[in-house]
Amino acid sequence: MIKQYLKIAGRNLHRNKGYSMLNIGGLAIGMAAAMLVLLWIQNEISFDMFHPKRDRLYMAGNNLKLQDGINTIFLTPKPLAPELKSEFPEIANTSRHSEMGDILIRVGDKKIKGFGAFVDSTFLQMFGLPLIKGDKNRALVNPTDIVITRSLAKTLFGTDDVLGKTMRLEATEIVNITGVMEDIPRNSRFNETQFLMSWTSMEKKGQSDQHWGNNTTTTYVELTPQASFAEVNKKIRDITVKHRGGNRDAEIFLHALPDWWLYSKFENGKMVGGRIDMIHAFLFIAVFILLISCINFTNLSTARSERRAKEVGIRKVVGSSRRKLIGQFLSEAILIALIAGTLALVTVWICLPLFSSLLGRAITIDISSARFWFSFFGFILFTGILAGTYPAFFLTSFQPVKVLKGTFHSVNSAYLVRRFLVAIQFTVAATLIICTFLIQRQLEFGRMRENGYDRNNLIYIAEEGNIVKNRSLIKNELLNSGVAESVTRTSSPLTESWSNSWGFAWKGKDANDKTIFDMISADDQFAKTAGLKLIDGRDFDLNRYPTDSLGILLNESAVRAMGFVDPLGQIVQQHGADWHVIGVVEDFILSSPFEEIPPMVILGAKGWFNVMHIKFNSSLPTSEALKKTEEIFTRYNAEYPFTYTFVDQAYAQKFEDSERHSLLAGLFSFITIAVSCLGLFALSAYIAENRKKEIGVRKVMGASVLSITRLLSTEFALLVLISCIIAFPISYWFTDHFFLQTYTYRIPVSWDVFALAGTSVLLIALATVSTQAIKAALANPVTSLRNE
Structure with missing residues (x-):
């Protein structure tokens, strides 16, 4: 019977080539679009879901109670992880994770930049990251231990058999390779990580403080199989308050692994969505595109009903039941869906590289997976039934007497x-x-x-290696050679907010005021280099005013938040230091251009620095300015490759x-x-x-x-x-x-x-x-x- 259905369906498709091509083409386009969206959604919901203990892994969140509500962050104090493990038996393991950023790695004459992180020794066991070389229980114990990915090992040594070999970090630190792990999948929050170092190394460098008020580290928690998530959440809530004392201004909570990627948006301490909202939106779009393609099929099938009416009438007269006729028409629809689905799959396969490039992420099809083919044919069956159900029931509803007498007219049938x-x-x-x-x-x-500043001809360079030691020589040569109009050092790039605080104090401040201020450090000529507009006062100038090292600039929002009528000369205290206001700048966008500009404090040279900004001479071609700048940095920082970022490109990101x-x-x-x-x-x-x-x-x-x-x-x-x-x-x-x-x-x-x-x-x-x-x-x- 099925063979007969398919034979009849094939004849109908061949007899009406034009309409068949339109039907198949419309369905193929709709199915291809739906497939692309579903592949993207599958990639999104698979993030970090490959970890064996995913049902017991959590990230510690921090609800900070501020003047205008609760601000949720996923940075915690460094001592939180070991304290959670020691205080609560329901917690099987904890690990801290602190990114190191791009680090210079050297093996022999080979030098590359690699991205790494400091973690506790339990990290590998918690996340089930497989080691192809080494023992994951002992690989990250000593300060000089390092675990690297297979691809990094092959890049540096040409092989992954590197256990026991050494490598040099940042030109001075020698570390021992105690493990080689598989490359972390792309659909993971750790996908950029190329190596892991022991937390004891961070402690040895004096970078692991015990301050409960310093939220700088991501903390991961593994619960025991018997533990109740809700109960543990209640118990750990006040752990920060307990160790800091004072008001209940910070509460710790656990955020489950499946929600890290999809549900990352919090409002007033409550989870309200995130990327899941966009997934829902595009899932609706995929469904509607497929629905529209099926509507085309339905419309064409019912519109051309007159040509099938006599066929249906004759079949009914010779004894064919309606159930068999419905089966025939559904078989035709499924056959068309199969042909369209095959074309759609080929189209998706061809378009996938372009689609991946558009998304900035590798989207793939695993054709060797039985699950994929089961889903594919299920998708075809669903589409065929969706497209063919109404036409099948409509076409089989004709009365054979009217059809064969010639009194049946279908031009207006199913018109509405x-x-x-x-x-x-x-x-x-x-x-x-x-x-x-x-x-x-x-x-x-x-x-x-x-945005409040001038992005043109402005680059920034990370201060690494000998740049800090030779910063004055580099700056003078850039200025004296005519390459740069001005140079300034800052704690973060102009396009990013790396630090904030509510720990500022000033005369007349309300004791309950917990306004968060964005915070950045800068030295000479900051406003000039960035192209900021000074509303009051002046820029940093250490040559003429040495006390500017403890000077600060405020933006307009900060002046309003502090309630200053005449801000110049006002004293603002922070971490035991008295900073005096020397100027007010117009609000400028440090982080998101779609959000309100927060109050901002720009600390003087007594602050800390990570970045050098260079404003190129506008009369010099950019290519020539870059070439001369590279020559200067290579001369004073030969161990490190010259890497830079244009501020306008960073802003565009x-x-x-x-x-x-x-x-x-x-x-x-x-x-x-x-x-x-x-x-x-x-x-x-x-x-x-x-x-x-x-x-x-x-x-x-x-x-x-x-x-x-x-x-x-x-x-x-x-x-x-x-x-x-x-x-x-x-x-x-x-x-x-x-x-x-x-x-x-x-x-x-x-x-x-x-x-x-x-x-x-x-x-x-x-x-x-x-x-x-x-x-x-x-x-x-x-x-x-x-x-x-």
């Missing part, structure tokens, strides 16, 4: 259903286009926001995630409108074909091409217009809920976005329908009326 389905298609298309426009406007809004989401929304909007128009094209062509005799009569009676075109186009135009009106509130809610609400600094939603999107959709739909309408209107009426 087809109009409803077309309206759904263009409602979805219009919604996606409006959402895309709004997302792009929000991005442009952030880009065009005044703030928009990368949003731009990817915008591109994805735009891509799927295009696919949706393309699939909708493909179905509309086929449907309008079929209706024009069915009305060709009516059109011929109208032309003979004197109807113009314009009036006939309007006759065939008006109905579809009205449907699309209704779809746009329905789409307006849906798209507003969708964008506001899943996108705009994530930004404090966001666009107002204006009517012109809806007008532009609605007009675009209407014009595209009219252009699609009009091609068939004009073709029918220009046809020779003699041809259509010859048989009358």
